[in-house]
Amino acid sequence: MLPERFSTKDFDVAQIRSSCSSCSLRELCLPVGLNDEEVESLGEVVAHKRKILRGGYLHRTGTKFQALYAVKSGFLKTCVLEEDGRQQVTGFHMTGELLGLDAISADMHTCDAIALEDSEVCEIPFSKLEDISRTIPSLMHRFHKIMSREIVRDHGVMLLLGSMKAEERLASFLLNMSRRFAIRGYSETDFNLRMTREEIGSYLGLKLETVSRAFSKLQEEAIISVNNKHIQILDLERLKLKMGNISCST
Amino acid sequence: MLPERFSTKDFDVAQIRSSCSSCSLRELCLPVGLNDEEVESLGEVVAHKRKILRGGYLHRTGTKFQALYAVKSGFLKTCVLEEDGRQQVTGFHMTGELLGLDAISADMHTCDAIALEDSEVCEIPFSKLEDISRTIPSLMHRFHKIMSREIVRDHGVMLLLGSMKAEERLASFLLNMSRRFAIRGYSETDFNLRMTREEIGSYLGLKLETVSRAFSKLQEEAIISVNNKHIQILDLERLKLKMGNISCST
DNA sequence: CTTTTATTTTGATTAAAGTCAATAAAAATA
DNA sequence: TATTTTTATTGACTTTAATCAAAATAAAAG
Numbered sequence: 188m189l190p191e192r193f194s195t196k197d198f199d200v201a202q203i204r205s206s207c208s209s210c211s212l213r214e215l216c217l218p219v220g221l222n223d224e225e226v227e228s229l230g231e232v233v234a235h236k237r238k239i240l241r242g243g244y245l246h247r248t249g250t251k252f253q254a255l256y257a258v259k260s261g262f263l264k265t266c267v268l269e270e271d272g273r274q275q276v277t278g279f280h281m282t283g284e285l286l287g288l289d290a291i292s293a294d295m296h297t298c299d300a301i302a303l304e305d306s307e308v309c310e311i312p313f314s315k316l317e318d319i320s321r322t323i324p325s326l327m328h329r330f331h332k333i334m335s336r337e338i339v340r341d342h343g344v345m346l347l348l349g350s351m352k353a354e355e356r357l358a359s360f361l362l363n364m365s366r367r368f369a370i371r372g373y374s375e376t377d378f379n380l381r382m383t384r385e386e387i388g389s390y391l392g393l394k395l396e397t398v399s400r401a402f403s404k405l406q407e408e409a410i411i412s413v414n415n416k417h418i419q420i421l422d423l424e425r426l427k428l429k430m431g432n433i434s435c436s437t
Numbered sequence: 438m439l440p441e442r443f444s445t446k447d448f449d450v451a452q453i454r455s456s457c458s459s460c461s462l463r464e465l466c467l468p469v470g471l472n473d474e475e476v477e478s479l480g481e482v483v484a485h486k487r488k489i490l491r492g493g494y495l496h497r498t499g500t501k502f503q504a505l506y507a508v509k510s511g512f513l514k515t516c517v518l519e520e521d522g523r524q525q526v527t528g529f530h531m532t533g534e535l536l537g538l539d540a541i542s543a544d545m546h547t548c549d550a551i552a553l554e555d556s557e558v559c560e561i562p563f564s565k566l567e568d569i570s571r572t573i574p575s576l577m578h579r580f581h582k583i584m585s586r587e588i589v590r591d592h593g594v595m596l597l598l599g600s601m602k603a604e605e606r607l608a609s610f611l612l613n614m615s616r617r618f619a620i621r622g623y624s625e626t627d628f629n630l631r632m633t634r635e636e637i638g639s640y641l642g643l644k645l646e647t648v649s650r651a652f653s654k655l656q657e658e659a660i661i662s663v664n665n666k667h668i669q670i671l672d673l674e675r676l677k678l679k680m681g682n683i684s685c686s687t
Numbered sequence: 688c689t690t691t692t693a694t695t696t697t698g699a700t701t702a703a704a705g706t707c708a709a710t711a712a713a714a715a716t717a
Numbered sequence: 718t719a720t721t722t723t724t725a726t727t728g729a730c731t732t733t734a735a736t737c738a739a740a741a742t743a744a745a746a747g
Contacts, residue, residue: 317578353703385725392600
């Protein structure tokens with residue numbers, strides 16, 4: 188199901204040192220340049236690995252917060268669900284990304300995290316992470332940057348939801364997916380989406396029919412090619428023009 | 438311009454100990470229960486105070502990140518501005534709240550912060566905060582909770598922008614304002630908004646005319662009374678019903 | 688205090704997206 | 718493989734909010 192040009196090269200350094208911190212801690216560790224001793228401390232932090240089958244929950248709203256989760260493989264969505272049935276997908280999460288940051292606030296998860304394909308995560312007990320980050324300032328700083336980046340990302344989504352039209356939103360979404368696949372060594376112009384039109388719609392603040400129509404429109408214009416969940420971007424530049432100069436970092 | 442029933446009682450403890458950490462550090466310090474020595478360390482952190490006149494910038498997009506800002510008094514908005522002129526108000530900020538969290542990510546401010554009335558902030562140099570939080574774990578944890586809460590708040594705004602109608606959005610906004618005024622000792626049913634209809638609209642993903650119509654609608658229904666920026670909530674319960682069971686914590 | 692500028696309200700019209708409905712296609716299950 | 722269920726597309730129509738425009742009100746500046 189995954190594209191084929193995936194490379195684990197980036198993770199080799201960590202892989203040699205610690206069994207579980209392999210790709211899961213890429214996000215948190217690699218950019219800070221830890222020494223062997225420091226990485227060893229971290230090895231203790233991420234002792235536990237978890238597999239979640241497609242459709243399964245990594246965590247549910249209201250349950251006690253124990254650990255952050257680093258996505259080792261797979262694809263997940265997070266969504267907030269209100270009593271009245273209103274639902275909003277707040278994010279899609281792929282390899283190397285960190286989940287559970289919202290739960291620190293009230294020691295309780297504020298959203299559901301559901302696997303959109305069989306996935307693996309590493310548990311990072313949060314109290315341990317805080318302990319260790321006291322002795323490794325660069326790790327603490329790195330963690331702060333990750334939290335901050337989530338805030339910046341959310342502000343980008345707010346801009347999208349607050350000021351963009353359906354087609355612009357979809358273009359923005361596709362470019363974001365494209366970039367994130369590219370970072371992980373997959374094709375930036377040819378990929379399979381893991382989520383349904385309804386889930387895309389929820390994330391983009393649109394109904395599934397509107398999402399479907401926007402896909403069809405972009406295909407008519409020969410900007411993308413759509414076969415169900417398989418997307419090919421035929422003209423990256425024109426797709427970027429569609430969203431009108433907005434950066435695709437959301 | 439501010440409502441009159443304001444009390445500084447909550448801040449007295451800190452005020453005795455350190456001149457500037459008075460109300461500015463309420464958010465960050467008070468709930469962690471620091472001892473005198475710890476508060477003294479913090480006094481060094483928040484040495485610098487700044488006044489911003491109405492319409493003035495606290496910080497601008499793209500400028501180097503140096504410090505977080507704790508609002509000591511006044512009222513500010515933050516907004517992201519795109520090259521094509523698209524603008525989105527990402528938040529309104531009142532006494533005791535912390536600004537600049539988005540800037541940690543790339544060592545650069547990602548939004549403008551503009552005073553909507555004459556305001557005072559305390560600068561909290563971020564590197565110092567990180568240093569000190571190493572020796573005061575409870576402060577570090579408190580800071581993590583604040584960042585996490587910002588993420589939760591943003592998810593709430595995403596839900597609002599993604600799934601609520603104009604009138605529901607405005608009801609949600611008013612209830613949020615009401616709650617935040619109440620926390621600070623002001624009336625929860627009678628207050629002056631500091632922002633224009635256009636700024637409310639930008640925050641809620643609506644045009645100013647739509648915001649105005651929604652105000653008029655709620656007034657017609659005798660749920661609120663509107664006199665320009667002066668709002669009276671006549672029926673808090675019905676206002677809550679308007680937004681359909683969604684919590685007003687955003 | 689008067690003039691100018693900015694803000695707010697309201698109406699008429701247009702554009703965009705939602706809703707309802709039918710069909711088709713894909714995926715999951717028996 | 719056949720059947721059921723889920724997901725996606727498309728059309729017709731409705732609702733919602735945006736746009737355009739004018740007037741009224743409030744705030745700021747001279």
